[in-house]
Amino acid sequence: MIGRQSTSPSLVFLFRAKRGISFSSALRATTLLLCLAFVATTAIAQNGGDLRFCLRAEPKTFDPLLVDDDASLAVRYLTGGVLARINRQTQALEPELAESWKISADGKQISFKLRRGIHFSDGTPFTAEDVAFTMNRAMDPALHSSTGDSFRSGPGAIVTKVISPEQITIRFPAPVVGLDRMFDQVAIMSAHSGKKERAVLGPFVVAEYKAGSSLYLERNPNYWKKDSQGRRLPYLDSIHLDIQPNRDVEMLRFKRGELDLINTLDTDYFDRLGSASPQLVHDAGPSLDSDFVWFNQVATAPIPEYKRAWFRSTNFRRAMSAAINREDVARIVFNGHAQPAVGPISPSNKFWFNSNLKPIAYNIQAALELLKADGFHLQNGALLDKSNNPVEFSLATGAGSKPRERMAVLIQEDLGKIGVKVNIVTLDFPSLLERISQKFNYEAVILGFRNVDLDPNGQMNIWLSSAENHAWNPKQKAPETAWEAEIDKLMRAQASTSDPKKRKQSFDRVQQIIYEQAPFIYLVNNNALSAVSSSVAGATPGILFPQTYWNAERLTMNGTASARR
Amino acid sequence: MKAIRVFACVIIVAVCALSLAAGWLAPDGYARQFRETPGAPPSRAHLLGTDEVGRDRFARVLYGTRISLLLAPAAALISTALAALVGGLAGYLGGIWLKLARAFTDLFLSLPWLFLLITVRALLPLNVSPLASVLVTFLILGVLGWAASARVLSTSADALRNSDFVLQARASGLDGPRLFLIHVLPNLKPVLYAQFWISIPVFILSEANLGVLGLGVAEPLPSWGSLLRELEGLISFREEPWRLVPLLLLIVVMTSFQILLSNEEVTA
Numbered sequence: 111m112i113g114r115q116s117t118s119p120s121l122v123f124l125f126r127a128k129r130g131i132s133f134s135s136a137l138r139a140t141t142l143l144l145c146l147a148f149v150a151t152t153a154i155a156q157n158g159g160d161l162r163f164c165l166r167a168e169p170k171t172f173d174p175l176l177v178d179d180d181a182s183l184a185v186r187y188l189t190g191g192v193l194a195r196i197n198r199q200t201q202a203l204e205p206e207l208a209e210s211w212k213i214s215a216d217g218k219q220i221s222f223k224l225r226r227g228i229h230f231s232d233g234t235p236f237t238a239e240d241v242a243f244t245m246n247r248a249m250d251p252a253l254h255s256s257t258g259d260s261f262r263s264g265p266g267a268i269v270t271k272v273i274s275p276e277q278i279t280i281r282f283p284a285p286v287v288g289l290d291r292m293f294d295q296v297a298i299m300s301a302h303s304g305k306k307e308r309a310v311l312g313p314f315v316v317a318e319y320k321a322g323s324s325l326y327l328e329r330n331p332n333y334w335k336k337d338s339q340g341r342r343l344p345y346l347d348s349i350h351l352d353i354q355p356n357r358d359v360e361m362l363r364f365k366r367g368e369l370d371l372i373n374t375l376d377t378d379y380f381d382r383l384g385s386a387s388p389q390l391v392h393d394a395g396p397s398l399d400s401d402f403v404w405f406n407q408v409a410t411a412p413i414p415e416y417k418r419a420w421f422r423s424t425n426f427r428r429a430m431s432a433a434i435n436r437e438d439v440a441r442i443v444f445n446g447h448a449q450p451a452v453g454p455i456s457p458s459n460k461f462w463f464n465s466n467l468k469p470i471a472y473n474i475q476a477a478l479e480l481l482k483a484d485g486f487h488l489q490n491g492a493l494l495d496k497s498n499n500p501v502e503f504s505l506a507t508g509a510g511s512k513p514r515e516r517m518a519v520l521i522q523e524d525l526g527k528i529g530v531k532v533n534i535v536t537l538d539f540p541s542l543l544e545r546i547s548q549k550f551n552y553e554a555v556i557l558g559f560r561n562v563d564l565d566p567n568g569q570m571n572i573w574l575s576s577a578e579n580h581a582w583n584p585k586q587k588a589p590e591t592a593w594e595a596e597i598d599k600l601m602r603a604q605a606s607t608s609d610p611k612k613r614k615q616s617f618d619r620v621q622q623i624i625y626e627q628a629p630f631i632y633l634v635n636n637n638a639l640s641a642v643s644s645s646v647a648g649a650t651p652g653i654l655f656p657q658t659y660w661n662a663e664r665l666t667m668n669g670t671a672s673a674r675r
Numbered sequence: 676m677k678a679i680r681v682f683a684c685v686i687i688v689a690v691c692a693l694s695l696a697a698g699w700l701a702p703d704g705y706a707r708q709f710r711e712t713p714g715a716p717p718s719r720a721h722l723l724g725t726d727e728v729g730r731d732r733f734a735r736v737l738y739g740t741r742i743s744l745l746l747a748p749a750a751a752l753i754s755t756a757l758a759a760l761v762g763g764l765a766g767y768l769g770g771i772w773l774k775l776a777r778a779f780t781d782l783f784l785s786l787p788w789l790f791l792l793i794t795v796r797a798l799l800p801l802n803v804s805p806l807a808s809v810l811v812t813f814l815i816l817g818v819l820g821w822a823a824s825a826r827v828l829s830t831s832a833d834a835l836r837n838s839d840f841v842l843q844a845r846a847s848g849l850d851g852p853r854l855f856l857i858h859v860l861p862n863l864k865p866v867l868y869a870q871f872w873i874s875i876p877v878f879i880l881s882e883a884n885l886g887v888l889g890l891g892v893a894e895p896l897p898s899w900g901s902l903l904r905e906l907e908g909l910i911s912f913r914e915e916p917w918r919l920v921p922l923l924l925l926i927v928v929m930t931s932f933q934i935l936l937s938n939e940e941v942t943a
Binding site: 382438442443502503504506509512515516518519520522523533534535536537538541545551552553 | 706708710713727728729793796797801802803804805808890893894895904907914
């Protein structure tokens with residue numbers, strides 16, 4: 111695309127030349143122009159213009175260790191330099207500032223060999239001391255760093271040992287599962303620079319920030335990486351980030367050509383844009399996110415005892431699961447841009463997904479059989495339990511989420527076919543959260559998880575029966591069911607070893623139990639949808655954050671886009 | 676001017692009649708999902724197309740109109756009755772009662788009503804049928820929407836209390852509830868009527884606001900609010916103009932109500 115843009119004017123000139131000049135002159139001119147075209151191509155790759163897109167909220171911090179929101183995460187990704195980076199396409203861990211690393215057999219220690227001759231954006235040299243400074247700061251309890259928290263596997267402090275300017279060893283008080291991959295989130299800070307977090311090792315630096323309006327990133331002149339032809343990265347001159355929470359406005363501006371990409375698109379927008387300009391939209395396949403329904407199984411919840419008995423019955427939950435037509439949910443709610451979900455791990459998570467599990471088939475007969483085993487029976491089209499209580503429950507969700515409201519409407523009709531009456535309730539999110547996490551005053555809920563971590567260890571706070579986010583029955587003093595006890599055991603087992611095979615084995619079994627017991631009735635994994643303008647070259651949208659600009663350092667803008675601005 | 680009021684009246688009556696004939700005009704009902712044709716454009720089978728989950732939009736508009744148009748007057752009745760009780764009585768009693776009522780009304784008016792509605796809605800039990808949710812929504816609107824009318828009524832009642840004919844009635848020995856019922860209340864009637872008619876479009880819009888936030892009438896029942904939610908994300912009206920029908924209907928009905936309410940009634 112770059113070549114095409116740059117050679118077009120040359121061909122026009124050549125055509126004019128042929129009319130009045132001799133063949134040899136024309137040949138010389140052609141050679142000269144081809145050389146110019148090559149130089150122009152290189153120049154465009156070197157000076158890739160200004161990329162423009164929206165952040166949907168104000169970044170809460172520029173301190174890379176305090177990042178907790180999407181906007182700050184985006185800024186950290188574009189400006190921060192890390193020791194190792196997860197390739198967003200292959201999902202493999204690749205060396206960055208560290209040339210290599212080694213994890214000790216006990217999983218408590220990691221040793222890095224760092225690259226030489228790297229400087230921060232302000233010119234300060236990068237050494238092992240910076241890594242030590244960053245890790246010590248991240249693990250400082252007073253800082254309350256969520257980045258540091260993910261390394262906290264046991265009580266005690268970390269020990270950093272700077273062996274030489276290029277070598278460092280970090281020792282943790284207890285084994286840390288998936289230790290090396292966690293460094294994808296640790297942007298190294300300078301121990302000596304007076305600019306603090308403004309001195310960065312990533313491809314871009316924050317040049318200007320207008321609160322509530324925009325953020326302007328410029329190319330880091332000291333960025334260490336070069337492409338295969340020895341050209342210094344990044345290609346782009348700058349990135350302009352507009353803070354714009356309104357998705358309609360974002361879409362309109364993209365259509366007008368004022369923005370170059372939209373990182374995550376809703377299905378409606380995707381189809382509308384795709385119908386007019388199919389080349390601009392990208393469906394990267396199932397994302398790591400999932401939506402699901404769960405029933406309240408809390409022993410002290412203020413719900414009738416007979417309903418608690420339904421919700422605690424595996425047969426009841428499995429019957430509800432079998433009576434939901436997931437294919438229809440994917441087709442109608444997400445216009446086909448979703449896949450029926452199997453469990454907590456999306457098929458896109460290549461290593462951790464248990465491929466032996468298949469989506470639960472829509473089968474009303476099977477659902478009725480399961481219910482019959484528990485004494486449920488149909489009477490005049492209504493399902494009654496063994497004490498003749500009509501099966502009726504409320505299904506709550508957060509107001510404002512159209513996909514979830516539509517899913518609830520489909521589920522309402524699907525369950526109506528087996529005689530179950532579902533009352534849909536939409537609540538403002540804080541009220542819903544209070545009901546499901548504090549008062550437990552609800553019956554069934556439809557919500558979802560936005561997964562950003564490939565490693566299931568990040569889901570410990572969901573699957574352990576003692577966890578706060580064990581949504582269907584949180585904070586249990588001791589596991590109330592045998593299968594929850596088994597999940598506890600397996601989750602602890604996978605967290606206590608650094609052997610990926612053993613960990614996978616344990617988590618495969620966890621997925622199997624969740625599939626069989628259906629504490630969460632998984633519905634769909636929606637696809638990662640994005641839009642990239644034709645003025646951007648080199649974008650290959652993926653499923654992992656940041657979907658469209660994960661390779662920002664290699665993106666370029668064509669001439670049209672540069673001229674436009 | 677008279678002709679336009681007749682025209683507005685005809686429109687309201689026609690819309691009401693159409694909504695009451697929904698069962699006959701749209702026999703498929705508002706809840707049936709035609710899953711093979713979600714988001715379909717208008718056709719002979721579906722005059723206004725289908726919504727995102729394949730429900731007939733024409734049926735939903737008719738049933739939604741029925742709900743919004745029939746229950747808004749009910750809510751207006753509740754709020755006007757409450758306003759008469761608080762405002763009318765305080766104005767009639769005067770003195771400290773009037774001051775207290777005005778302070779209370781001002782306090783009530785200063786509350787952010789939308790958040791109040793959301794809070795009250797969130798406190799209600801979850802497991803209620805869609806029909807009950809409709810009644811609850813409009814009941815909340817009626818119970819919370821009395822303050823503005825009460826302010827107007829208290830002023831009118833206060834003026835009546837000091838009027839010559841009330842003074843004369845009082846001088847003749849008439850006092851207490853009898854004076855209020857025989858002389859004050861009948862003279863408050865025009866204000867009460869005006870407040871009632873003014874409240875109807877306000878409640879229709881309030882329900883629409885709640886519906887747009889997803890906090891109004893529960894699925895699968897339609898209302899104008901839930902129908903207007905379909906317009907979210909509609910960037911170009913030219914793409915699917917039939918989706919604008921609920922909005923146009925709302926505008927037409929609201930305008931008709933405004934035309935019907937002449938200046939004298941509003942300021943009575």
